[in-house]
Amino acid sequence: MTTEGDEALLRSLTPSVLGILVRRGADFAAAEDAVQDALVEAVRVWPDGRPRDPKGWLVTVAWRKFLDAARADTARRRREELVDEQPEPGPAPSVDDTLRLYFLCAHPSLTPSSAAALTLRAVGGLTTRQIARAYLVPEATMAQRISRAKRTVSGVRFDRPGDVATVLRVLYLVFNEGHSGDIDLAAEAIRLTRQLAAAIDHPEPAGLLALMLLHHARRAARTTPDGALVPLAEQDRGRWDTRAIAEGIGILRAALARDRLGEFQAQAAIAALHADAPTVEETDWAQIVEWYDELVRLTDSPVVRLNRAVAVGEAEGPRAGLAALAALEESSPGPAGPGEPVPRHTAVAAYLHERDGDLATAARLYAEAARRAPSLAERDHLTRRAARLNARGRL
Template sequence: MDESLLRTLTPAVIGVLVRRGASFAAAEDAVQESLVEALRVWPKDPPRDPKGWLVAVAWRKFLDAARAETSRRRREVRVVSEPAPGPGAEVDDTLWLYFLCAHPSLTPASAVALTLRAVAGLTTRQIAQAYLVPEATMAQRISRAKRTVSGVRLDQPGDVATVLRVLYLVFNEGYSGDVDLAAEAVRITRELAARVDHAEVAGLLALMLLHHARRPARTRPDGSLVPLAEQDRSLWDTRMIAEGVSVLQTALARDRLGEFQAQAAVAALHADARTAAETDWVQIVEWYDEVVRLTDSPVARLNRAVAVGEADGARAGLAVLAGLDPSLPRYAAVAAYLHERDGDAATAARLYAEAARSAPNLPEREHLTRQAARLNASLRR
């Protein structure tokens, strides 16, 4: 069973049902039921046309649900005859669904959460981690969003900023989380950039390309993480880096700076350094100053503390860190790194172990645990 195929087909199938008259919430529910059915049936009897099979089953489940609730909801099913099973229309509805989920009736936070759940296929737990909120809180937010759009015809797309935020979070989950969505996020952002003349769309595309170019070097054959400073830079995709830099330069030339362009500039400086030692940390601090000015993001402030520690010394970085909230994700990991660079191995080992306990995924947890073990071993010598 190819679960990645199911994840790829989900937006297209939802799009077919919405175009036929289903509300978004009803279509998403029906498609989720069809995916459960596929997981049960396909291993023994795989269909020749997976998309057509999912469309037929999801549409049947939507009709069944709509007929059962007609009297209560006072709503007619716009299409009363079930279409014959067959190949789905070869239309990529994914970008269209991203815009529909950014509907004006939803708050930006709810729109992002709904899209990540329904279109990107992330679990409620993964979305909650991306938002830094409890899973129960995110479940309630998604439920409210689905209720909000349940009776709304999604024919008025939302704004580009919300779509960009969704794509950014999808890419981040694919880049560092349990589900590989990064390549799909790059594809959709490319499509958006081809259709929309917007500096921040280009900035996000550049950011994705520059990060994605480093991906082959981020893990060892056993799946363990390789920190940026230790990566084999010959494995980086130089063609993708060149494209990302070119896209970024074009965007910056428009003099409409946004957070994604500023973040891409940081990534470009890392990509430009032939070795970790040659990284221009002073410029990186300046670009993080721009990100903080544009967003006031606690995560950006945390990254800036690392950059200050590299540019001006570990104690300068720790001084910046002291002004931040210790409950921030990865705060302990940053503190451990800066304390180690400052020569305090005992504190660093304790903080690495603390960071490992709260790591969001297994590779990161194992990396931090190894760092703690390495320092503890050195202290026993």
């Protein structure tokens, strides 16, 4: 069996090896199959002695696997002619090839869920079974999703730079899936974002990495042992990971110093202000409102405006927050469309009414938000808040 060190090395080398095969003329699906075959071969032979050039070994074996498959397919003679003209494999620069792979897996023709799954498979080096367990779906379902995604991007050629923003959104989507099965997707997203930030001269990947680290630092305090949600204001800050906070703030400062502000840097700045406050009472809410103003300028997102209303309520009082919430409702009249944050909006209104002392309205709104909550944990949390206020109202 391979050691844990061998397995970690294989996963780290997977994207650059796959990227090299794609650049040399293999379509994505065939290249990915060849790389997986090479990884299986490595698991078989590396225990007897790891090669001196592990990446070169994987490239050579994967390329031969691809050539064997191409030659065995008589219906693809044109591809065989193409690959036979390519140079002999060997060590090659990895940065550009790896970046191409990030962009390919986040191609706009893919749905967000397919892009996330393909990124975990091709860039992260996870098995289909691991990804399926992490997303709590049958392995056959995930295999079909990944197979369709590979077919979709197989004919894509890179004749222009990829979209960094799309890649970052895919990585953040993976991060927010959290931890289920035997794979910690949040930790995996941090690893992949760290790799991307090191490979590209752009401050936004660093901003996303900082944001992930700062959010991840609060993870141990975010739920109770029985899985109940713990709001930020009630979390035990002694359980926050100070090392991750320090690293995240350091990365953020370096990114902001480049004076090319983006949405993930602004979000990370808000997270840093929360992480930097020794107590919830010492949170610099006025500065958080300023950063939300920057985020509104950058994205004009309804979710950002909703979060800004909460910050205004903390900085200037609950009635100011309710006024900001009312302004948000006026700027986007009519019923919310699919995917819009209706339960979150109602929960924010409930919180601000509770802060303002209107417990009956707050309880009613918490109950309404609970009925529409997107997860069981959120539903239970909102239901408990409604019940607590109703009990106080009967006293």
